[in-house]
Each structure stands twice: as C-alpha cells, then as structure tokens.
Amino acid sequence: MRLSSMADYAVVTMAAASRHCGGARVSAAQLAEETGLPAPTVQKLVSRLTAAGLLRSSRGVGGGLKLARPAAAITLADIVEAVEGPIALTACVEHGRNDCTLESACMVRPHWPIVTAALRGALAQVSLTKLAEVQPRPEQAYLTETAL
Numbered sequence: 001m002r003l004s005s006m007a008d009y010a011v012v013t014m015a016a017a018s019r020h021c022g023g024a025r026v027s028a029a030q031l032a033e034e035t036g037l038p039a040p041t042v043q044k045l046v047s048r049l050t051a052a053g054l055l056r057s058s059r060g061v062g063g064g065l066k067l068a069r070p071a072a073a074i075t076l077a078d079i080v081e082a083v084e085g086p087i088a089l090t091a092c093v094e095h096g097r098n099d100c101t102l103e104s105a106c107m108v109r110p111h112w113p114i115v116t117a118a119l120r121g122a123l124a125q126v127s128l129t130k131l132a133e134v135q136p137r138p139e140q141a142y143l144t145e146t147a148l
Contacts (some may be wrong), residue, residue: 010082013037028043054069055067
C-alpha cells in the first residue's frame, strides 16, 4: 500500500507549515518554495487542508496560513483523510459501497474493518510535531557516522 502523491505532498506541506507555528503566517507560495512543490499543487492542497479544518486562512495585511490547531493535535491520519477521504483498505469497508462481486460469499469482509481500524490507529499515533522534526537524511547520517 502506498500513499498517493497528493497525500504525500499534503504531509510535506503540513510539516512545513508547522515549522512556522507560533510565528508569522505563511503563504502558499512560501510553502511551495520551502518544499520544492509546484505552487498550483500547494494551492490545491491548502484548499483541501483548510476545508478539513487543519489550516486556517486569512486574507489581507498580515494574512496567510497557520495551523488551525496545535501540531501535536494533528495526526498523519488527519492529513491523509483530508486529501484521500476516509481510510479504507478495500471498497467494501466504505459505507454505502456494495459493488463487490464477491460480497455475498466473502469470508474476509467481516475482518476488513478491524484491519482498517488498526491502520488508521497507527497513522493517528504519528503527530504532525513528529513529522515536522528535521532528521538527517540517511546518506548524511552515514557520512556523519563514518567521520567519527
């Protein structure tokens, strides 16, 4: 299983926004520049993240973006769901979806909600605070270790 590019970029964008926490508001253009993401992509993500209540946007002098709540209260699950919708590993877990040809005889279907809940729970354990921490890149860590 992989996150979509947009979900990945949303995490990158939110991590960048959280590094401005407590400071001045930041613009979507600044976030694009800091992350290296295309400005139209960041603008689209900002719109979705604002609609999901993760970012707060204000216009005018002193306007811009800021986190809608503390970084510690925003999780990886929140960010992924803001872009992708509810986390569901299979279509049959989604409410109102009855388009599986195996549905009437599927012995696994009752277990998918448990698996989905476990995955969402794991993602919910990772806070934006943790995601925003600056970590050395693997190749930088190796260079540092070999220099010792």
